Amino acid sequence: MQKKFNELKTRLMEISDLDHVGALLDWDQSTYMPPGGAVARGRHLALLARLSHQKSIDPELGKLLDELRPYEESLPYDSDDASLIRVARREYERAIKVPPQFMSELFQHFSNSYNAWVVARPENNFKALIPHLERGVDLCRQLADFFPGYEHVADPLIDFVDYGMKTTFLRTLFAQLRRELVPIVQTITDQPPADDACLKKHFPEADQLDFSLEVIKQLGYDFNRGRQDKTHHPFMTKFSLGDVRITTRVDENDLSGCLFSTIHESGHAMYEQGIRMEFEGTPLGGGASAGVHESQSRTWENLVGRSRGFWEYFYPKVQAKFPDQLKGVSLDTFYRAVNKVQRSLIRTEADEVTYNLHVMIRFDIELALLEYNLLVRDLPEYWHVRYQADMGIRAPDDRDGVMQDVHWFSGLIGGSFQGYTLGNIMGAQFFAQALKAHPEIPAEMAQGKFDTLHTWLVDNVYQHGRKFTANELIQRVTGGQLSIEPYMAYLKMKFGELYKL
């Protein structure tokens, strides 16, 4: 049996290795590749994806998984070996359900649709995108139909990234969150806005990069197993558990962009760096789900990086780095600036309080489109109505309205957004547990010490990789279910100090 199990691991490692090689090609494409490399790079990526897919649906792999079922069943559910077989089987069964021909069509559609979006968005030409979105909705429904027996058509699509999260449950949870958030946003934005002029001076690129790297080193990002490079749209990527990289961008007229994006990506990266090395090359060697991943990037970015304790420690340092720009700016002013709440149009730039409203609008739209309850041609107007209702503003055009995010034009319609809000909710749940175990964490942060928190997260979340689903992990860590309570308590406590709530 051990021989078969080793054969399984060998096969899975080849798949994992091919995927990680593809990730390196993607990274290079986004960081250093000269323009002339584009055509061949596309071909190389397609070849690696094809080789990986062939190995992922190899009937020999299915046979091995069948033969290993008795071994799996002889072990405890949470043993490493049983978990490996269980997760590998889940992925294999998912992979073989979708005909390769359909996958090609879908990727071809993503490519066409993305290219159309690149042209249409700057021209504010939503009309040109209607046929692409309509086809996108149809294809995503078809994709869902390869997984019959679902309760909601979005469920199989959500399963791709947030396995086990059900639409009905999320809809209720998000509605509850929206009910709480909308009046808070209203109350806060009726008060005078925070002054963030201190963040909008000229901050040289090299100094911003230096400071960001100093911060994440102190947080616990391991530069022996990672590095940072520049790109247009920051991301985290991984070529092995020993090589987890992040990217960033710098706006010299804004101190917060590079810093918080660096902390955000380092949160994703510390999660991956914290996975047990034994899981290298197996399906367990990655984050549990989109939501759990986002919970960690948001934890480090917001719960840590925008906390008062964090800035009690780091503000003298950033002030020393930028003495002219921050001369006469008090810690309190700076802290309020990095936590400024405002009605805004752009999701990726939104503050902690409004962010989830952006996300939930998109989640609701995905569901309505998939249900055929909303027609693509009515999307722009629906967008404006929801922004008016939730946020109290209206985008001047569709460019910063419905065409704002790349997701629906380069990926699935359905399953693309819930992870962001799930991340905020789960992040607060995990963090509350960490505080319960170690009430000294906030005081430590104010002294620049982050290892108690980091170690707790490694022990309770990171090390497990994908052994457990998000729901299983929440159960193990909190003893309960996904819940917005800790998140709302956190927001009310923090912003209640900054505004009258």
Added chain:
Amino acid sequence: MQKKFNELKTRLMEISDLDHVGALLDWDQSTYMPPGGAVARGRHLALLARLSHQKSIDPELGKLLDELRPYEESLPYDSDDASLIRVARREYERAIKVPPQFMSELFQHFSNSYNAWVVARPENNFKALIPHLERGVDLCRQLADFFPGYEHVADPLIDFVDYGMKTTFLRTLFAQLRRELVPIVQTITDQPPADDACLKKHFPEADQLDFSLEVIKQLGYDFNRGRQDKTHHPFMTKFSLGDVRITTRVDENDLSGCLFSTIHESGHAMYEQGIRMEFEGTPLGGGASAGVHESQSRTWENLVGRSRGFWEYFYPKVQAKFPDQLKGVSLDTFYRAVNKVQRSLIRTEADEVTYNLHVMIRFDIELALLEYNLLVRDLPEYWHVRYQADMGIRAPDDRDGVMQDVHWFSGLIGGSFQGYTLGNIMGAQFFAQALKAHPEIPAEMAQGKFDTLHTWLVDNVYQHGRKFTANELIQRVTGGQLSIEPYMAYLKMKFGELYKL
């Protein structure tokens, strides 16, 4: 037939793509990879090499090549299609002759032997390397024996990189070159040495990089299809004809290192960038041989980059970049400094006149070892004797003696060195032809114009890629055979102006 030909091209492109993906992994390993990435990177490279090798020896490929023989024979020898089939068959037949098991053994040996060298060289411990070198010699003889019918045991090994060059011919050619060079070195080094103190001041890294990039841009290196990064041992690498990169290193106390290594690598790169795009992904889409490749790096580094005309144009620019360091240094002093001839121990740092003596000592040693005419344990002494005879100096130890180069410890013993001297000889032959066609080239260089030369090289050498062997290319370009005359004429003319010869 067209269908079969297209199938051949598809198969060859997959092999080429896998190899180029491997090249990107190597590049990243030498430039940016954090230490923690090493283990998985080795595994990823091995996987890609295995997949590429499987496809290279696929009997279906052999069958296709057989079926395409009538098509090949119906076409002129120098047609693209016939050349593609011919070169693909040459590679296929070579690949299937060596058992995969032997190749694994060989690579395992390289790996062990390289690791031993990394430890033994700094310790000046040649003894520890004797068993590795002995095994290396045995394995290389065995490798040659998979290609029976050779005239000299080194021929099959030379064929791997300089196809068609025969040991007997090279031995005669090199002996002739040595006879000419030894007395010239003697004559020059009896005269007062050039003063190169102006190159040994402090030159900040960023300025050196700037200047080097400015130079190679003007020479014709295309940054839309390439870029430069830093590494320990500079090299050129290619991921497609649209992405040909170079690397460099900087010593802040030496102006010439980064500059000439950058020009050298850009010469390799301009060769690859000049290959016809139709050859992308085929066995024709690379340089003709190690020798022809080196001919171009050495042409741009020496025949161009160390010429008087080049510095008439660039000296005011480098002086403007480093006004303090080069204050009061005349063009003539600077020109003599970058062309300083001296007896030296290290091949990679040798000047134009002595360089080939270093190479030919190594070539002779390879032959003697393979012939079992020289025993590994006698190598250090043989080395010293030859250096005394050819160069008039003796290394203080084996570190800078026989353990100097990595080649024999990480690659074949046999075929590893002749390309360097072949490059110098061929480079001068091609350059002489270019001057015959365009006598204005030296005057143009003095005005910073390099496109006449560059275009001539693209038209006559670069565009053909691997369509022709080195010997065929020399025949086409010069109408004659490989010959040291143009090279010796060049050296005598140039150094006759700098020294009494």
